[in-house]
Amino acid sequence: MLGHIARRLGHQMSNGLKGMNLPHVLTKETHRHLQSPFDTICPVSMMSLWPFSGKPQDFSQPNSSWSPEMVRLYEHYNALCDAENENGEKKRGPWRKLPSYDRTIKYATGGVHLSKLVQAKARLFTRCIEEEGAAFEYVAFLNKVEKTCVCVFQAGHLLEGAPGHLHGGAIATMIDTVTGTLAGYLSGPVMTAYLNTNYRSPVPLGSVLLIHCALDRIEGKKIFVNCKVTSSDESKLHTEAAALFVSINIGPLFGTQS
Numbered sequence: 001m002l003g004h005i006a007r008r009l010g011h012q013m014s015n016g017l018k019g020m021n022l023p024h025v026l027t028k029e030t031h032r033h034l035q036s037p038f039d040t041i042c043p044v045s046m047m048s049l050w051p052f053s054g055k056p057q058d059f060s061q062p063n064s065s066w067s068p069e070m071v072r073l074y075e076h077y078n079a080l081c082d083a084e085n086e087n088g089e090k091k092r093g094p095w096r097k098l099p100s101y102d103r104t105i106k107y108a109t110g111g112v113h114l115s116k117l118v119q120a121k122a123r124l125f126t127r128c129i130e131e132e133g134a135a136f137e138y139v140a141f142l143n144k145v146e147k148t149c150v151c152v153f154q155a156g157h158l159l160e161g162a163p164g165h166l167h168g169g170a171i172a173t174m175i176d177t178v179t180g181t182l183a184g185y186l187s188g189p190v191m192t193a194y195l196n197t198n199y200r201s202p203v204p205l206g207s208v209l210l211i212h213c214a215l216d217r218i219e220g221k222k223i224f225v226n227c228k229v230t231s232s233d234e235s236k237l238h239t240e241a242a243a244l245f246v247s248i249n250i251g252p253l254f255g256t257q258s
Protein backbone atom coordinates (compact mmCIF):
# COMPACT_ATOMS: atom_id res chain seq x y z
CA MET A 1 0.00 0.00 0.00
CA LEU A 2 2.77 2.40 0.88
CA GLY A 3 5.35 0.90 -1.45
CA HIS A 4 4.85 3.56 -4.07
CA ILE A 5 5.68 6.21 -1.50
CA ALA A 6 8.88 4.43 -0.55
CA ARG A 7 9.89 4.28 -4.19
CA ARG A 8 9.01 7.89 -4.83
CA LEU A 9 10.78 8.98 -1.68
CA GLY A 10 13.86 7.15 -2.89
CA HIS A 11 13.79 9.22 -6.05
CA GLN A 12 13.37 12.42 -4.09
CA MET A 13 16.12 11.59 -1.65
CA SER A 14 18.54 10.87 -4.45
CA ASN A 15 17.73 14.33 -5.77
CA GLY A 16 18.93 16.11 -2.71
CA LEU A 17 15.95 16.37 -0.40
CA LYS A 18 17.80 14.63 2.42
CA GLY A 19 16.87 16.07 5.79
CA MET A 20 13.34 17.05 4.82
CA ASN A 21 10.68 16.40 7.39
CA LEU A 22 9.45 12.91 6.54
CA PRO A 23 5.76 13.36 7.32
CA HIS A 24 5.82 16.52 5.21
CA VAL A 25 7.32 14.64 2.28
CA LEU A 26 4.85 11.81 2.73
CA THR A 27 1.91 14.19 2.77
CA LYS A 28 3.15 15.81 -0.42
CA GLU A 29 3.53 12.37 -1.93
CA THR A 30 0.01 11.47 -0.94
CA HIS A 31 -1.35 14.48 -2.78
CA ARG A 32 0.79 13.86 -5.83
CA HIS A 33 -0.29 10.24 -5.90
CA LEU A 34 -3.94 11.18 -5.67
CA GLN A 35 -3.59 13.19 -8.85
CA SER A 36 -1.79 10.49 -10.78
CA PRO A 37 -2.54 7.02 -9.55
CA PHE A 38 -0.65 4.85 -12.00
CA ASP A 39 2.44 6.65 -13.11
CA THR A 40 4.52 5.50 -10.14
CA ILE A 41 4.42 1.88 -11.27
CA CYS A 42 7.75 1.13 -12.86
CA PRO A 43 9.98 -1.92 -13.18
CA VAL A 44 11.92 -2.77 -10.05
CA SER A 45 15.19 -2.30 -11.91
CA MET A 46 14.31 1.35 -12.60
CA MET A 47 13.32 2.18 -9.06
CA SER A 48 15.41 4.12 -6.68
CA LEU A 49 14.85 2.23 -3.50
CA TRP A 50 15.85 4.39 -0.57
CA PRO A 51 14.81 4.02 2.30
CA PHE A 52 15.57 0.32 2.02
CA SER A 53 19.07 -0.60 3.19
CA GLY A 54 19.99 -2.21 -0.10
CA LYS A 55 18.03 -3.61 -2.95
CA PRO A 56 15.14 -5.32 -1.19
CA GLN A 57 14.04 -8.81 -2.12
CA ASP A 58 10.95 -8.97 -4.29
CA PHE A 59 9.06 -11.88 -2.71
CA SER A 60 6.65 -12.21 -5.61
CA GLN A 61 9.17 -13.93 -7.84
CA PRO A 62 8.89 -17.67 -8.51
CA ASN A 63 10.69 -19.89 -6.01
CA SER A 64 11.13 -23.64 -5.67
CA SER A 65 7.99 -23.98 -3.54
CA TRP A 66 5.74 -22.76 -6.32
CA SER A 67 3.65 -25.53 -7.84
CA PRO A 68 3.49 -25.93 -11.64
CA GLU A 69 0.00 -24.37 -11.57
CA MET A 70 1.29 -21.34 -9.64
CA VAL A 71 4.13 -20.91 -12.13
CA ARG A 72 1.77 -21.35 -15.09
CA LEU A 73 -0.54 -18.61 -13.85
CA TYR A 74 2.38 -16.34 -13.01
CA GLU A 75 3.70 -16.75 -16.55
CA HIS A 76 0.23 -16.21 -18.00
CA TYR A 77 -0.26 -12.84 -16.29
CA ASN A 78 3.37 -11.87 -16.71
CA ALA A 79 2.95 -12.33 -20.46
CA LEU A 80 0.03 -9.87 -20.39
CA CYS A 81 2.40 -7.19 -19.11
CA ASP A 82 3.83 -6.95 -22.62
CA ALA A 83 1.69 -6.40 -25.69
CA GLU A 84 2.42 -6.08 -29.41
CA ASN A 85 1.25 -3.26 -31.64
CA GLU A 86 0.04 -3.77 -35.21
CA ASN A 87 3.67 -3.76 -36.47
CA GLY A 88 4.57 -6.60 -34.14
CA GLU A 89 6.64 -4.33 -31.91
CA LYS A 90 6.63 -4.96 -28.19
CA LYS A 91 5.08 -2.31 -25.99
CA ARG A 92 3.85 -2.29 -22.44
CA GLY A 93 0.47 -3.90 -21.96
CA PRO A 94 -2.20 -2.79 -19.50
CA TRP A 95 -0.99 -5.19 -16.80
CA ARG A 96 1.84 -4.59 -14.37
CA LYS A 97 3.40 -7.11 -12.03
CA LEU A 98 3.59 -5.54 -8.60
CA PRO A 99 6.74 -6.16 -6.58
CA SER A 100 6.20 -7.27 -3.00
CA TYR A 101 8.63 -6.61 -0.17
CA ASP A 102 8.60 -7.66 3.47
CA ARG A 103 8.18 -4.09 4.68
CA THR A 104 6.81 -0.91 3.23
CA ILE A 105 9.04 1.88 4.42
CA LYS A 106 11.87 0.17 6.20
CA TYR A 107 13.62 3.03 7.85
CA ALA A 108 10.83 5.53 8.20
CA THR A 109 10.72 7.00 11.64
CA GLY A 110 7.58 6.83 13.66
CA GLY A 111 5.20 4.03 14.24
CA VAL A 112 4.25 6.10 17.25
CA HIS A 113 3.03 3.16 19.29
CA LEU A 114 6.13 1.07 18.69
CA SER A 115 9.34 0.76 20.61
CA LYS A 116 12.47 0.98 18.47
CA LEU A 117 12.99 -2.75 18.99
CA VAL A 118 9.55 -3.63 17.70
CA GLN A 119 9.88 -1.12 14.88
CA ALA A 120 13.17 -2.70 13.80
CA LYS A 121 11.64 -6.16 13.72
CA ALA A 122 8.35 -5.20 12.08
CA ARG A 123 7.44 -7.17 8.97
CA LEU A 124 4.52 -7.15 6.59
CA PHE A 125 2.22 -9.85 7.95
CA THR A 126 2.00 -11.80 4.69
CA ARG A 127 5.81 -11.80 4.34
CA CYS A 128 6.76 -12.63 7.92
CA ILE A 129 7.59 -16.32 7.51
CA GLU A 130 10.96 -17.11 6.02
CA GLU A 131 10.37 -20.71 4.90
CA GLU A 132 9.40 -20.61 1.24
CA GLY A 133 6.01 -22.15 0.57
CA ALA A 134 5.03 -22.43 4.25
CA ALA A 135 2.47 -19.66 4.33
CA PHE A 136 1.54 -16.92 1.84
CA GLU A 137 3.06 -17.33 -1.60
CA TYR A 138 1.55 -14.81 -3.94
CA VAL A 139 2.06 -12.44 -6.80
CA ALA A 140 -0.27 -9.61 -7.78
CA PHE A 141 -0.83 -7.94 -11.14
CA LEU A 142 -2.57 -4.63 -11.65
CA ASN A 143 -4.56 -3.61 -14.73
CA LYS A 144 -4.49 0.15 -14.95
CA VAL A 145 -7.09 0.35 -17.70
CA GLU A 146 -9.69 -1.82 -16.04
CA LYS A 147 -8.79 -0.75 -12.47
CA THR A 148 -8.55 -4.36 -11.43
CA CYS A 149 -6.02 -6.45 -9.62
CA VAL A 150 -5.50 -10.20 -9.78
CA CYS A 151 -3.44 -12.18 -7.33
CA VAL A 152 -2.20 -15.73 -7.75
CA PHE A 153 -2.03 -17.22 -4.26
CA GLN A 154 -0.66 -20.55 -3.10
CA ALA A 155 -1.80 -21.43 0.42
CA GLY A 156 0.95 -23.06 2.49
CA HIS A 157 0.75 -25.66 5.26
CA LEU A 158 1.06 -23.14 8.14
CA LEU A 159 -2.26 -21.58 7.18
CA GLU A 160 -4.48 -24.42 8.34
CA GLY A 161 -7.85 -23.66 9.88
CA ALA A 162 -10.34 -26.53 9.61
CA PRO A 163 -8.31 -29.76 9.22
CA GLY A 164 -6.60 -29.82 5.84
CA HIS A 165 -8.17 -26.54 4.82
CA LEU A 166 -7.22 -22.91 4.67
CA HIS A 167 -7.99 -20.68 7.67
CA GLY A 168 -10.69 -18.10 7.03
CA GLY A 169 -8.51 -15.41 8.55
CA ALA A 170 -5.76 -16.23 6.09
CA ILE A 171 -8.22 -15.84 3.23
CA ALA A 172 -9.40 -12.52 4.64
CA THR A 173 -5.78 -11.43 5.04
CA MET A 174 -5.11 -12.04 1.38
CA ILE A 175 -8.33 -10.32 0.34
CA ASP A 176 -7.42 -7.31 2.50
CA THR A 177 -3.94 -7.28 0.98
CA VAL A 178 -5.05 -7.42 -2.64
CA THR A 179 -8.07 -5.11 -2.36
CA GLY A 180 -5.94 -2.73 -0.28
CA THR A 181 -3.19 -2.80 -2.87
CA LEU A 182 -5.67 -1.88 -5.61
CA ALA A 183 -7.24 0.90 -3.51
CA GLY A 184 -3.77 2.19 -2.64
CA TYR A 185 -2.67 2.35 -6.24
CA LEU A 186 -5.88 4.14 -7.17
CA SER A 187 -6.02 6.65 -4.34
CA GLY A 188 -2.77 6.74 -2.40
CA PRO A 189 -2.57 5.77 1.27
CA VAL A 190 -5.74 4.09 2.57
CA MET A 191 -6.89 2.01 5.50
CA THR A 192 -9.49 -0.71 5.55
CA ALA A 193 -12.75 0.53 7.05
CA TYR A 194 -14.65 -2.70 6.49
CA LEU A 195 -14.10 -6.04 4.86
CA ASN A 196 -17.30 -8.06 4.43
CA THR A 197 -16.43 -11.64 3.62
CA ASN A 198 -18.67 -14.52 2.55
CA TYR A 199 -17.09 -17.96 2.58
CA ARG A 200 -18.80 -20.11 -0.04
CA SER A 201 -16.66 -23.26 -0.18
CA PRO A 202 -13.63 -24.51 1.77
CA VAL A 203 -10.15 -24.26 0.30
CA PRO A 204 -7.86 -27.32 0.55
CA LEU A 205 -4.42 -26.41 1.91
CA GLY A 206 -1.83 -26.20 -0.83
CA SER A 207 -4.37 -24.96 -3.38
CA VAL A 208 -3.54 -22.30 -5.90
CA LEU A 209 -6.22 -19.62 -5.94
CA LEU A 210 -7.05 -16.59 -8.02
CA ILE A 211 -8.08 -13.45 -6.17
CA HIS A 212 -9.82 -11.05 -8.53
CA CYS A 213 -10.48 -7.52 -7.25
CA ALA A 214 -12.17 -4.66 -9.05
CA LEU A 215 -12.90 -1.07 -8.22
CA ASP A 216 -16.60 -0.64 -7.60
CA ARG A 217 -16.65 3.14 -7.11
CA ILE A 218 -14.92 6.06 -5.47
CA GLU A 219 -16.95 8.53 -3.42
CA GLY A 220 -14.76 11.29 -2.05
CA LYS A 221 -12.40 9.65 0.46
CA LYS A 222 -14.12 6.27 0.11
CA ILE A 223 -12.91 3.56 -2.25
CA PHE A 224 -15.22 0.56 -2.65
CA VAL A 225 -13.63 -2.62 -3.98
CA ASN A 226 -15.19 -6.02 -4.64
CA CYS A 227 -13.40 -9.32 -4.67
CA LYS A 228 -13.82 -12.96 -5.65
CA VAL A 229 -11.58 -15.84 -4.65
CA THR A 230 -11.79 -18.82 -6.97
CA SER A 231 -9.99 -22.01 -7.84
CA SER A 232 -7.15 -21.53 -10.28
CA ASP A 233 -9.35 -22.51 -13.25
CA GLU A 234 -12.07 -20.15 -11.96
CA SER A 235 -14.64 -22.97 -11.96
CA LYS A 236 -15.18 -22.91 -8.18
CA LEU A 237 -16.09 -19.87 -6.11
CA HIS A 238 -14.51 -20.02 -2.65
CA THR A 239 -15.04 -16.56 -1.18
CA GLU A 240 -16.67 -13.25 -2.06
CA ALA A 241 -15.93 -9.96 -0.37
CA ALA A 242 -16.72 -6.28 -0.45
CA ALA A 243 -14.29 -3.83 1.07
CA LEU A 244 -14.32 -0.15 1.89
CA PHE A 245 -11.06 1.74 2.10
CA VAL A 246 -10.78 5.30 3.33
CA SER A 247 -8.02 7.63 2.18
CA ILE A 248 -5.90 8.75 5.08
CA ASN A 249 -3.40 11.39 5.93
CA ILE A 250 -0.52 9.20 6.98
CA GLY A 251 1.08 11.88 9.15
CA PRO A 252 -0.41 10.42 12.37
CA LEU A 253 1.16 7.03 11.61
CA PHE A 254 4.52 8.77 11.72
CA GLY A 255 3.96 10.75 14.88
CA THR A 256 2.52 14.00 13.59
CA GLN A 257 -0.99 15.24 12.97
CA SER A 258 -0.11 17.13 9.78
Ligand SMILES: CCCCCCCC(=O)SCCNC(=O)CCNC(=O)[C@H](O)C(C)(C)COP(=O)(O)OP(=O)(O)OC[C@H]1O[C@@H](n2cnc3c(N)ncnc32)[C@H](O)[C@@H]1OP(=O)(O)O
Pocket residue numbers: 001002176177178180181190191192193194220221222244246247248
Ligand atom coordinates in the same frame (compact mmCIF):
# COMPACT_ATOMS: atom_id res chain seq x y z
C1 LIG B 1 0.64 -3.99 0.55
C2 LIG B 1 -0.26 -4.42 1.65
C3 LIG B 1 -1.66 -3.78 1.66
C4 LIG B 1 -2.35 -4.20 2.94
C5 LIG B 1 -3.61 -3.43 3.18
C6 LIG B 1 -4.04 -3.66 4.63
C7 LIG B 1 -4.89 -2.50 5.07
C8 LIG B 1 -5.26 -2.70 6.51
O1 LIG B 1 -5.42 -3.80 6.97
S1 LIG B 1 -5.46 -1.33 7.44
C9 LIG B 1 -5.71 -2.01 9.10
C10 LIG B 1 -7.15 -2.22 9.45
N1 LIG B 1 -7.88 -0.99 9.42
C11 LIG B 1 -7.82 -0.10 10.46
O2 LIG B 1 -7.15 -0.31 11.46
C12 LIG B 1 -8.61 1.15 10.28
C13 LIG B 1 -9.18 1.65 11.61
N2 LIG B 1 -10.14 2.72 11.32
C14 LIG B 1 -9.67 3.98 11.09
O3 LIG B 1 -8.50 4.28 11.21
C15 LIG B 1 -10.69 5.00 10.68
O4 LIG B 1 -11.96 4.63 11.17
C16 LIG B 1 -10.76 5.14 9.12
C17 LIG B 1 -9.40 5.60 8.59
C18 LIG B 1 -11.18 3.84 8.42
C19 LIG B 1 -11.82 6.19 8.79
O5 LIG B 1 -11.58 7.30 9.62
P1 LIG B 1 -11.65 8.80 9.05
O6 LIG B 1 -10.55 9.04 8.07
O7 LIG B 1 -11.73 9.69 10.22
O8 LIG B 1 -12.93 8.77 8.21
P2 LIG B 1 -14.34 9.43 8.53
O9 LIG B 1 -14.20 10.89 8.24
O10 LIG B 1 -14.85 8.99 9.88
O11 LIG B 1 -15.24 8.72 7.44
C20 LIG B 1 -15.03 8.97 6.06
C21 LIG B 1 -16.18 8.34 5.35
O12 LIG B 1 -16.02 6.90 5.47
C22 LIG B 1 -17.19 6.35 6.09
N3 LIG B 1 -16.76 5.26 6.93
C23 LIG B 1 -15.70 5.23 7.77
N4 LIG B 1 -15.62 4.02 8.37
C24 LIG B 1 -16.64 3.29 7.90
C25 LIG B 1 -17.09 1.96 8.15
N5 LIG B 1 -16.43 1.11 8.98
N6 LIG B 1 -18.16 1.53 7.48
C26 LIG B 1 -18.82 2.34 6.61
N7 LIG B 1 -18.43 3.60 6.33
C27 LIG B 1 -17.38 4.07 6.98
C28 LIG B 1 -17.81 7.49 6.88
O13 LIG B 1 -19.18 7.29 7.11
C29 LIG B 1 -17.54 8.67 5.97
O14 LIG B 1 -18.47 8.64 4.92
P3 LIG B 1 -19.02 10.05 4.28
O15 LIG B 1 -17.79 10.75 3.72
O16 LIG B 1 -19.97 9.61 3.22
O17 LIG B 1 -19.63 10.78 5.43
